[in-house]
Amino acid sequence: MAWRWLLAAAVLGGLAPWLLRSVPVRIRVAGSTAFLPLVLRMVAAYRREHPGVEIDVTGGGSGFALAQLQRGVVDVGVSDLPRAAPRLVTRPWARTPVLMVVARRLGVTAIRRSAIRSLRGSSRPVWPGTRRPVIFVERPYGSGTQALVERWAGPLNPRLRPVILGANGLVAQVVAATAGATGFLDASDLRADLVPLRLDGVTPTLANVAAGRYPLVLTARILTRARPGGEVRRLVRALTSTRAVAAAGRPLGYLPP
Amino acid sequence: MRPWSALVVLVTGALVATLVHEALPALVPRALPELWGMAFSPPDRFGALGPLTGSVAVAALALALAGPVGVGAGIYLGSLAQGTWARLLSGAIDTLTGVPAVVVGFLATSFLLPVLRVVAPAGGGYGLLPAAVALGVMVVPTVEGFAADAMRAVPADLVAGSLALGATLEASVLGVGVAHARRGLSQAVLLGTGRALGEGMAVEMLVGNAPHPPALLAPSQTLTSVLVQQFGLAQPRSLWAHALAVLGILVLALAAGVSALGARRA
Missing domain, CATH: 3.40.190.10 (Periplasmic binding protein-like II)
Known part of the structure; x- marks a missing residue:
């Protein structure tokens, strides 16, 4: 009986490097549902320009994004909460x-x-x-x-x-x-x-x-755990481009910060 | 087979251990009084009593609605139904089994809440009652399935004997068959209760989630509605996260208690 388990483990162990190599880069984004339409629009544009990158986008809310970033479950968070986020790097992003x-x-x-x-x-x-x-x-x-x-x-x-x-x-x-x-x-x-x-x-x-006349304005920030590298950094840079936010956001009801 | 059953025990044990480990900081004497409140309302109130009462009330209400329907359908399908009508009823119940909780919740939001709003406009129709009705719909297939199995397990000789004495088929099934299968039928109801206690999504959509003592037609909380809505939001290692783990243990304990009761009756 034991030799079957050993054989299965050996086969899986041998295949692991090949399996891992064939997995595409996957970035997980989550956060404020108020800004979800803008995230989806900008991520779709990013996917078209970077076809090898897989990006999972979910809402969940700002609190969800903060908690999941701290747990290491997501790579990029979108928060419109005013409270500080310890150990997270924040960048101003959009208003609505x-x-x-x-x-x-x-x-x-x-x-x-x-x-x-x-x-x-x-x-x-x-x-x-x-x-x-x-x-x-x-x-x-x-x-x-x-x-x-x-x-x-x-x-x-x-x-x-x-x-x-x-x-x-x-x-x-x-x-x-x-x-x-x-x-x-x-x-x-x-x-x-x-x-x-x-x-x-x-x-x-x-x-x-x-013009600063309307009183109820939500400001969102993009958050990451530390200064990210590789694909995550490229995605964050694309998301936080003021020009890109203005172009994608205006038809949906969002403004750059 | 043994490694697989060991795996099941291991996974269950790991689940309980993780929940207890996560809940421990909320179970120390300093934090314990927090759990006795009726409202679970972060960042400062983590009362488990209100959601616990809500969960028990919703499950009991759902079973009061679904129990007779499920048991009745089980008795009928397990011993009386034949032909096209039996296939139709069985197909309908099978279909009901496959409807996701979120769809049941959405349908209830669209069709049931507007009716209840007329009765209780101040609460918007939300509360334990709509959640219990949706749960009842979801629990019927579970109760029906186990009840039908219990009826199929009744020895054919018993019913045949009753028929030989001149009783009708219905009287034989209800008088002799049901009497013989009563343990199985009550087990079906208990397993349905376990299912009702553990359901979260549809309940979250219909109960209203207000941190107040449970009410039939005013927004209230249950253990699972709080868990569904807040589990992803709580900051790791906060009292909020630990208190949510306590709610998780309560759900597990309730469901396990009901299942154990069902197993004893089997």
Whole structure:
């Protein structure tokens, strides 16, 4: 019996160098779901120029990227969290407006920061001018969007029960289906049945973001463990090119830093 | 065969050891009080009691919905059904087995939540009830499969004897067959419970995930919904990661306890 195991181990051991040689370079990228469309667009362009490089892209969120980078599971992370990342090298990358959205049939189109803070702080929030209760659709702790929203709009009253969802697509779906619900999304997840609210009278456009007028702007950074070498360094350099971010990002709703 | 069974024991042992090792820093006396809260809400609250109650309640509710359907279908398919209808029902249940959890969650989000929103607008329809309904749908094939096997194991002589005494086929199956297979049928329900306790994705999509005590129609938490949503987010070696490992141990303990109960009944 034992000789079979030894034979199998010897065959595998002999084949290992050949197997490893035939594996292409594989880079793993993960991070903020708000910036995922931009990552996918830029990685697709990079793949076309470097056909021998395999790049796996997943979302997961900024917290996921930080945790997985520290575990060594991913090579490149995208984070829009303001907190520092110990032992990680960070590079500024892109900006995007965060939209506060409601269902189109709710009829609300604008809101002031003071009103949002008051709604989030109330134990029985109701949309002004209606008797409809506000349902807050939030993101989990560790999401960059959630951190930005809490800094700007204040924390939720602890007695409220928000719906907490891990994916932008689900947030969009739930808010669209529920008159009274509100959530925060990036521009690429906006649907026709959702209305992005004007905040303090400012419409969420790239022009207003560039001019510094729109208040809710998410800034993403590219992170790596140490100064990377080889293919990872080339990919990071391509991703952080301001010109490339501007060209790929504008149609999707992103700006260079 | 022995090396393979040893491998199974080794992998299970390694899984438990890894979870316990990861959870240990949260089980020291200084950190332990954190786990007694009702809300698991990082970065500062890591209560396991709320998610634990949520998990038990969702599984019990799912079994209350799926148990009778699964056992009924199992009895029917295991001893009564014949011909085209039997093949159709069996095919439908087999198809249900193959539907991924995320698809069940998506369908429930699209069709069930809008209905529940009418009943409970403030919670958006989220809570233990929609999660239990989705879990019930997913658990039916498990319960049905084991229940049908239990019925097929009933000696044909028993039912034939009952028929010979003048009872109808239905009365014989329900009176004699079910009585003989009751241990197997209760084992089917227990194994279904184990499946319900361990499911995460669909529950995460429907339970609402709010760090509050569990409620039928208001966003709540379960052990698996917290694990699905937060396992990848927690910083390594943080109290958050250690507390999540404790939740993992609780899921494992619940599922293993229910399976052991099922095995004892077999």
